[in-house]
Structure formats: structure tokens, C-alpha cells
Amino acid sequence: xxxxxxxxxxxxxxxxxxPDLGQLAGLVGYALRRAQLAVFADFHRSFAPLELxxxxxxxxxxxxxxxxxxxxxxxxxxxxxxxxxVSLFDGLVARGLARRVPVDTDRRAVSLHLTPEGEDFAARxxxxxxxxxxxxTARLGADxxxxxxxxLQKLLVL
Amino acid sequence: xxxxxxxxxxxxxxxxxxPDLGQLAGLVGYALRRAQLAVFADFHRSFAPLELxxxxxxxxxxxxxxxxxxxxxxxxxxxxxxxxxVSLFDGLVARGLARRVPVDTDRRAVSLHLTPEGEDFAARxxxxxxxxxxxxTARLGADxxxxxxxxLQKLLVL
DNA sequence: TATTGTTATACTCTATAACTATA
DNA sequence: TATAGTTATAGAGTATAACAATA
Numbered sequence: 001x002x003x004x005x006x007x008x009x010x011x012x013x014x015x016x017x018x019p020d021l022g023q024l025a026g027l028v029g030y031a032l033r034r035a036q037l038a039v040f041a042d043f044h045r046s047f048a049p050l051e052l053x054x055x056x057x058x059x060x061x062x063x064x065x066x067x068x069x070x071x072x073x074x075x076x077x078x079x080x081x082x083x084x085x086v087s088l089f090d091g092l093v094a095r096g097l098a099r100r101v102p103v104d105t106d107r108r109a110v111s112l113h114l115t116p117e118g119e120d121f122a123a124r125x126x127x128x129x130x131x132x133x134x135x136x137t138a139r140l141g142a143d144x145x146x147x148x149x150x151x152l153q154k155l156l157v158l
Numbered sequence: 159x160x161x162x163x164x165x166x167x168x169x170x171x172x173x174x175x176x177p178d179l180g181q182l183a184g185l186v187g188y189a190l191r192r193a194q195l196a197v198f199a200d201f202h203r204s205f206a207p208l209e210l211x212x213x214x215x216x217x218x219x220x221x222x223x224x225x226x227x228x229x230x231x232x233x234x235x236x237x238x239x240x241x242x243x244v245s246l247f248d249g250l251v252a253r254g255l256a257r258r259v260p261v262d263t264d265r266r267a268v269s270l271h272l273t274p275e276g277e278d279f280a281a282r283x284x285x286x287x288x289x290x291x292x293x294x295t296a297r298l299g300a301d302x303x304x305x306x307x308x309x310l311q312k313l314l315v316l
Numbered sequence: 317t318a319t320t321g322t323t324a325t326a327c328t329c330t331a332t333a334a335c336t337a338t339a
Numbered sequence: 340t341a342t343a344g345t346t347a348t349a350g351a352g353t354a355t356a357a358c359a360a361t362a
Contacts, residue, residue, distance in 0.1 A: 019224055021236075022220060023223055024216055027287065028197065029197045029290070029291075029294070030216060031306075031307050031310040031311065032190065032193060032194045032197055032310060034314055035190060035313040036190045036194050038313050038314050039187045039190055039316065040191075041316070042316045053328090055329090061182055066177055066180065069177055070343080071343075071344070072342090072344080077178070077179060081331065081332090082343075082345090083330095083345075083347095084330065084331080085344095106338080106343080107337080107339085108338045108343045109338095109342090110343080110344075133187075139315065140186075140309060140312055140313070145186060147305060148186060148306070149184065149189050151298060151305060152306075153183075154302070155193040155197055156196050157196075158293060158294070229321070230320065230321080240322090241323085241324095241354085241356095242353065242354085244323085264320080264362070265362085266319070267321080267361095268320085
């Protein structure tokens, strides 16, 4: 249940200092938010040469592993609204990294694929991803990293 | 360093199924993002009766523990830009939960405090926070929760 | 000159409603 | 009637520049 409800307020603040987070640091949601901000900041630094955002990365990685998925399948799997996925994917198409291919069995649908340039790009992207992941493993340790992934999975079913 | 760069693409997708995340699920940044979305969704559900957002929650909790902090101290501690903090705090003032108090030693600055109504509100808020945290602990276990918090702290210094 | 709070503004991310063309 | 993709739009969240008052 946690022991949050019986924490009492402390004294007045002393001006000119940077206060610490106090109780906030002990809350899972807040720790999660701050950790994600830090990790995404490292992501942005690492991927700056490719001008690639996390959501674009996730789409390219998924299409490299499983080409031919339909647009709404990719959007659903990544928890991106179909409506927001359109312009996101348009950006990848405009860069020549991916393309939409008609599906003959259902003329409403399109299947998504990487272009040859997209395959090359994805290879560079994956190398940078390994580098970025290395930054995190350096902080967590290999065991800590595995523990963290296992713990985070448990939170997906709330 | 991780073993990302040598993963090969798989076969074509089978239409009509929901694909799994594949390699994405093994990346710390992505697992962190999805876990945070799930936890924040539970936060929103839990705090819906109070109509309180995570950032507002963090400000009220900090002021309850340390009244009299200056505006930029709170903003800095919470990693909120001073410029964005203004309207955020205006919202709490408009609801009668908090107030700005002039600082006599520096007439540029203001110190932030909860109102009496804000204290009452914070008490209810903390009870709901304990409930919300209970949902997370139910998934993680008490030990898992402590491990997760320790691991997340390590990612703040990237 | 530098700092505190503020306004204005823009860009990204996310969410909803409604349209089209197919099924 | 329902579904896949799309457009338009509105709301959060976040970022920078510039200003007034004060240090």
C-alpha cells in the first residue's frame, strides 16, 4: 500500500538553495518520468546525426524486422493513433526511407516496407542504437539492465 | 555494448494479425516509454476525481513538504522551464490551492505556499497517491518496487 | 550586468470528429 | 454496416526570445 499518507510537512524553505525532490523521488511514476527524460535526452544526442526521433526509430526498426505489415498494424503495435501515424510515416517516405505498397487482397489497405536506402539507414540506425544502449548499460550493469527490463514489463498490464 | 547490429530481418508479415514489438521490447528506452505511458494512464484514472495532472501533483507535493520555496527553485527542481511554470502555477492559484507571497529580501522574487484549502486538497491527493502507488506495488512486489526505484535513479546521470 | 518573473510564440505530441473508398 | 487510410483541428507539453522590475 505504501506509506505516503502519514508524511508530515517540514519547515520553511531557505532561499537561494536548490531543494531536492523530497517524497517525489520515492514515487515510481515520478522516477519513471525523470528516467525517461534522461534516457530520451541521450537518445536525441546519440541520434542527432541521423535526425531521427524515437517514434520514427520504432517504425523503422519494426519494418526492418517485419516488412509488409499494414499501416494500422504498425500503429496499433506501437500504440500510435492511426490518425497520427499518417504524417509520421509520410516523413519517412519523404526522406526516401520507406514506402507504402498496395495490398491486392484488400484495396483499402497498404503494406509498409523499407526502401533499399531505408535498409542502409536502418543498419546505421541500429549501430547507433547499440551505442546508445551501451550508455545505459554502463550505468545499470548488464544484470541491472535485465532486471530493469523485467520490472518494466510488469507495469504494462495495469 | 549490446548485440543489436547483427540481428537480421525476418520474413514477410502475415496480414490480419497484431504483430509483437520484436526487438523494440528489448530496448531500455522503449520499455521505459511504454511503462511510463501505462503508469501515467493509471495516474490519470486514479486522480480523475481531483482533476489533477502529474505536473500539478508534483508542485503541490513539493510545496506541502517545503513551503516558501521560490518559484524558480520549484521549477528547477522539477525540471520545468520557468516560463512554462507560470501558467501551471496560475492554474493552482485559480483553484485556490496555492498562492504567491512577496519576498521582502528580494522584491523580484516570490515564495510559493499552499492555501489552507490547498493543504486539505494535498491530504486527499496524498491518499490517492498511496492508492495509485499500491496498484504499482501490486504488480512489482515490494522488493521489485525498491529495485526499480534504485535502477531508475542510476539513469538520471547520463 | 545579471536575475526573477512574465508574455508571446512556435513546435511537437496526442486526441477526436468526420470524410473516402473500399469491404 | 464496418474497416483502412486520411484530413482537419484542438489540446497538452515543451522550447526560445524578449521584456519589466529589481538586484
